[in-house]
Amino acid sequence: MPSASTTVDIDVSPEKMLSVITDFAAYPSFIPEMKEADIVNSGDGTWDVCFKIHVIRSLEYTLRLVQRSPTHIEWSLVSGVFKSNNGSWKLVPIRDGAGTRATYSVDISVGMFIPKTVVKNLVGKSLPSMLGQFKRRAESLA
Helix, strand or coil: CCEEEEEEEECCCHHHHHHHHCCHHHHHHHCCCEEEEEEEEEECCEEEEEEEEEECEEEEEEEEEEEEECCEEEEEEEEECEEEEEEEEEEEEECCCCEEEEEEEEEEEECCCCCHHHHHHHHHHHHHHHHHHHHHHHHHHC
């Protein structure tokens, strides 16, 4: 099961970063691979979001995201092409709260045959790129 974790410092408060993370409908506007992100169910700090992405081919999956605290979101797979897709965002205030150290972690297992080297390459290369896209989005809105 490929897993990866990446950390980046972002020049916005954890609250601002959290608002970017939970603005799922905006993902297609700043993540090129993301074609759609639709909330199919939401409750008190919980969202079921259907994502449609194009990475080598089109993929669709639904994640349940749960806000554990104002600085921690976890997710797990509800349905879709993966066998599992678990991960988290952890936000740590830096520079007296004016900045955020964001750590994005993901652990996935695909439900179809894709060579392990391809999956590791996608996770290893796309994760830092995606985190950079979140950083640019958050800082551009500040």
